[in-house]
Structures are given as structure tokens and as C-alpha cells.
Amino acid sequence: MSGTSFKNNNMAGIKKTDFSAIKKKFSKEAEYKPDRFFDLGDAFLDATGIPGPAMGHINMLLGHSDTGKTTALVKSAVDAQKKNIVPVFIITEQKWSWDHAELMGFDRNGDYLFNSDFEYIEQITEYINELLDAQEKGDIPHDLLILWDSVGSVPCKMTYDGKGGKQHNASVLADKIGMGINQRISGSRRTDKPYTNTLIIVNQPWVELPDNPFGQPKIKAKGGEAIWLNSSIVFLFGNQKGAGTTKISITKDKRKVKIATRTKISIMKNHINGLGYEDGRILVTSHGFMSGREEGEEKKSLEEYKKECGEYISKMLGVNVTDIEDVEVVTEESDL
Numbered sequence: 001m002s003g004t005s006f007k008n009n010n011m012a013g014i015k016k017t018d019f020s021a022i023k024k025k026f027s028k029e030a031e032y033k034p035d036r037f038f039d040l041g042d043a044f045l046d047a048t049g050i051p052g053p054a055m056g057h058i059n060m061l062l063g064h065s066d067t068g069k070t071t072a073l074v075k076s077a078v079d080a081q082k083k084n085i086v087p088v089f090i091i092t093e094q095k096w097s098w099d100h101a102e103l104m105g106f107d108r109n110g111d112y113l114f115n116s117d118f119e120y121i122e123q124i125t126e127y128i129n130e131l132l133d134a135q136e137k138g139d140i141p142h143d144l145l146i147l148w149d150s151v152g153s154v155p156c157k158m159t160y161d162g163k164g165g166k167q168h169n170a171s172v173l174a175d176k177i178g179m180g181i182n183q184r185i186s187g188s189r190r191t192d193k194p195y196t197n198t199l200i201i202v203n204q205p206w207v208e209l210p211d212n213p214f215g216q217p218k219i220k221a222k223g224g225e226a227i228w229l230n231s232s233i234v235f236l237f238g239n240q241k242g243a244g245t246t247k248i249s250i251t252k253d254k255r256k257v258k259i260a261t262r263t264k265i266s267i268m269k270n271h272i273n274g275l276g277y278e279d280g281r282i283l284v285t286s287h288g289f290m291s292g293r294e295e296g297e298e299k300k301s302l303e304e305y306k307k308e309c310g311e312y313i314s315k316m317l318g319v320n321v322t323d324i325e326d327v328e329v330v331t332e333e334s335d336l
Helices: 003-012 019-026 042-048 069-082 098-103 121-137 166-187 226-230 295-308 310-317 321-326
Strands: 058-063 086-091 113-115 144-151 197-203 205-208 218-221 233-237 246-252 255-270 280-285 288-291 328-333
Touching: 042 255, 042 280, 042 288, 058 069, 058 166, 058 218, 058 226, 069 086, 069 098, 069 144, 069 197, 069 233, 069 288, 086 121, 121 144, 121 166, 121 197, 166 197, 166 226, 197 226, 246 310, 255 295, 255 310, 280 295, 288 295, 295 310
Parallel strands: 058 197, 058 233, 086 113, 086 144, 144 197
Antiparallel strands: 205 218, 233 255, 246 255, 246 328, 255 280, 280 288
């Protein structure tokens, strides 16, 4: 008897079941709210391909110093206020400036929470869980945008007590974020949840050297891989090896004042819709982002900035606003 006929004879004796009944009993798919993003402006959309951080997700802002991470954090908070979402600032890097936040449009008279009284990671994750517990009890009846600036600036409790190290910091983040807070944040997107919560984390970097002469350095997040793995979107500001920024200054009477920074921005990870540019370029100013994808576009943006924010620039330079038209724009290359 051939193999084919043997198979057919055996298949003929098997009764076909109604799998739809089995599927109905054992399959269950949660329903989620539509994808939504915070709006960081047209320049950010043009540079990255998406409006901003995703709501109901963990988002990472990764990059070297002075590349635009905190600007993106604050602009997210500004848009949150417009959407009646309560921003919650968790500040551990101790470089916060309310003047800068208000310059970018943040309303200090509006609803927000602010906490900078942290010494180690466990205090931060406990605070986040306390907020989410209070929300579930009805004590905070609002959507929340939790903004942590930044991971890598505080250790875990064991390291704080002098008994641990980098591996312990990473272990705590993996446990507290990966096994706990991630589920609570992403779970808020379910349609049966009354509130949607978002976590945006600025992550300090370190650079992994190549393991061979032909390899390239790679940027890595301090605190291990936990936040990277649990982030739905990771934005990279600047280059992998260094900042890779360009300072844009104006001069008046031989004095120079930086008014903007040209930086690269790209999407390193997008597990929501898979979209995002890898070659974006943007201008970062004291007021937010401006388009800078092309040289002509950048020049136009700078002229508009001088016109719209001339009073602010004049104050920095100590000249009359009418004299701004005579200012020359120069550039100075920063780290590669």
C-alpha cells in the first residue's frame, strides 16, 4: 500500500470537528482603544514620521546630552494639558527649569503633579504605583502622562546603600518596570479601562564599543535592557557615538548667542505601526522644535524664529528688537 493511500485511509476515519465552538470557548481577544499620539508639532512629525510619543504606552527618549530629549518631554506635557491629561513630572536629574517649561508653553496654573524628592529607583516605581492605585480608587479621575527625567540618574536601593552595582540597578528596573508598571500602563489602553495612562522616560546613554575593528559603536540605555524592551517606541536624539549636534548662533556687535541646536532624530523602535524615519533632522530652540530637514527649510525656520521670538532674542543680546534683522546666523559643529 502506498504512503498516499495509507494517509488518505487514515484521514477518512477522522471526524471533522466544529472548531468554531472550540475557538469561541478558548479564544479571547481584548479590545483596545484606537492608537493616539501626543502632538509635538509639525516639525517633529516631519522629522520622525509620527506626531510624538504614543498614548497608553511606554516611550523612551534616548540620546546624548543637549540633543532635544527634555524639549520633547516638555512639549509632550504641553500637549497633554491641551488634551486635559494630567502631566506628572518625576525629576531625578535635578536640571529642571520652570522658566524653560513655561517658555515652551507649559501652564503652571493648570493641572499637573511634580515630584523631585527621590533618592533611589524603588521610590519612583512605588510613587507611580501609588498614582495608579489612587486613580483606580477614583481619587485621581484623570488620564495621566507620567514623565521621568531621567533613568540613569538614580541607583536602586541596594546600590544607594553601597551594597550593589550596575547589575542590581538593571535587575530592579526589570522587576519593577517589566513585571509591573508596564502591564498597568499598556493595560490602560483596553476599552474596558476608564483612563489611559502613558509613561515617557528620558534615558541616559552609554556607548558600547565594537567587538572588532570594523564594527561601529552602539548607543545603549543606562539601567539595562528592561525599559528598552518594554518601550513601544524608542526615539533616538543625536548620533550613536556622540551628540552629533550643530550649534546655531547669532552675533551682534561681535557677541555670540546660541539660539538653536541642529540635531538628528530617528525612530529606533516602533511596535505600534512600524513607521518612522531613520534620517530625520530638526532644530531645537528654547521654545520647542523647528523644521530643519533641508538647508532652505532650516533657513526659513530660523528667519521665522527670529521674527516670532525677536523680543526674547533681543533680551538675550541686550539690543532692540528692531536690530534683530541685522543678526548673522553662524554654525559651529559639535561632537560627531
